[in-house]
Amino acid sequence: MNTVSDGSQGGFSRRRFLANASALSAASFLGLPRMVSAEGPPETTKIRLVSFPAICLAPQYVAEEFLRAEGFTDISYTPWQGGNLAGHLADGHADMTMDPAHELVYAMDTRPSLVAVAGIHSGCYELFGHDRVRAIRDLKEKKVAIYAYGGADHVLIASMLAYVGMDPRKDVDWIIPEADSSTVRLFVERKVDAMMGFPPYPQELRAQKVGHVIVNTAQDPPWSHYFCCMLVVRREFTVRYPNATKRALRAYLKAADLCSNEPTQVADLLVKRGYEPRHAIALEVLSSLPYNRWHEGNPEDSLRFHALRLHEVGMIKSNPQKIIAQGTDWRFLNDLRKELKA
Helix, strand or coil: CCCCCCCCCCCCCHHHHHHCCCCCCCHHHCCCCCCCCCCCCCCCCEEEEECCCCHHHHHHHHHHHHHHHHCEEEEEEEEEECCCHHHHHHCCCCCCCCHHHHHHHHCCCCCCEEEEEEEEEECCCCEEEEECCHHHHHHCCCEEEEECCCCCCHHHHHHHHHHHHCCCCCEEECCCCCCCCCCHHHHHHHCEEEEEECCHHHHHHHHHCCCCEECCCCCCCCHHHHHCCEEEEEEEHHHHHHHHHHHHHHHEEEEHHHHHHHHHHHHHHHCCCCCCCCCHHHHHHHHHHHHHHHHHCCCHHHHHHHHHHHHHCCCCCCCCCHHHHHHHHHHHHHHHHCCCCC
């Protein structure tokens, strides 16, 4: 019997990226213009991003060539070490990353060194259950697999539980896999009742008819109304290097548009560089997510929505007003929306 790939595996290591990179540059491959904006040059030409095993973060990997066009010459991807993605920045391991809005809110509560600068897209998470779970309320007293307390899956499920009036601290049995396992493996082996998956794992579970979807955040309101992945910057970086921050954001937004407008080409690039070996899976994910959402969506609403839910159940101490006032800066996004409107 085939099994769904282990969530601890992933095809996104920097080593594999370099090993599979074509001699043909991504700029040539995608036909990207090597043009730098007329504004001042970046105050630093070095930027560190995060390597995380999720196809939905495609703009983060496509952005590399756009970053070079913006004047960055030293671009590195630091491997995810587990836990909260935004915390990876707060601990000084990287300068910028895409991170789910709900996880970002949770991190901002205790990490004032984080600044959200844009929403990118919505809809990459899906909540899966087995027979005994048909709705969010059915999670009461059930076993739910998460990869870490405070991780994106834990915080999003907690926000959903709070939305339907449940207490995530008491009403479910959170299960964290052992080092040699994963949330996906626990779910496939029916050792838990539910799990939250990000691409490519929902696609694999559906293909092999394992479990069923309880919530699809790309389709089911209210979650479909809000951003999933947002762009967060280490505060020290954006304070010291405002030009670099704006240029890096521009690179991400252009990369997001490329994912939206040319999913087949981007899928080719992901496969060519070893981020996802299966072209069909990569194309399915890229074609299903609204990567152009950044043009119109209100990222502040997304943070407020999750902050309200998490504050209500005591998972964060800061109220939404404090989270937004201290942890956001939309100036660059507002400027770039006008610039990149066409």
